[in-house]
Amino acid sequence: MRHSRLWTWHIFAGLVILILLGLHMLIMHLAKFSPNSLNPAGGEAIDWANVVARGKMAFFMITYILLLGAALFHGLYGLNTIIGELNVGHGFKKFCGVALTLLGVALFLFGTWAAIAARGAAMGM
């Protein structure tokens, strides 16, 4: 039951990623097809001036954190599923489950801090 619930969350997280990462890819790699307001300084999407401009928008801070959480869960649960199908012992699988959970939580905390701190730094410029 627990795994079917987590699998449903895995699919739901995939849907969230599809929307938010789709938007991210549109802005970063298909700039010709995205609104100019998302890269207001012109040039490339990763130019510092554009990074600061997007950093000032609360929308990006919130969606970065949402995307971070959804992507970490989707990716690490997917990896855990792959490990679960391998010919290895239960002890190792359990260890991987705990290790991947801890890794996901740590990266989520770090990435959330970075998204909030980056907005603070951008607002000060």
Add this chain to the structure above:
Amino acid sequence: MAEKPFDNHLGIKGWAVGGSWSFERYLYTLHRLTGLGILAYFLMHIFVTSARVFGPDSWNALLGEEGFLRMTVFKIGEYLVFAAFGFHALNGIRLALVELGFLVGKPIEPVYPYKTCLHTSRAATAALMLLAAVVIVMGGWEFFLK
């Protein structure tokens, strides 16, 4: 000799040789490979993009015009990640639809020549893969030709 815990599991070998040899078998393998590739990139991406917290010097050292990550090899690698995303996303839509009971058709009598749910969903599969190819080509144009 100790027995393997699951003798019926093929492990990673099963990605290549297990199950049927249908088109969907290769999509399954590619979905896993692209997923692992995207995950590896994403874990590094969290740290790389956090450089923006430390100001323009830190950011430009990595991603500025002369930045370390602007080398051709990284650009090609980034495009491969983009292509992996294009495939993984569109194939993921197919998998989610099948998981939720769409695209599989109604149960029918197993009469020869047998028709499976894969035959029912194959047109949608082809359409989604075609869409993935369009996204990958558009990305390639933006990455290398614009």
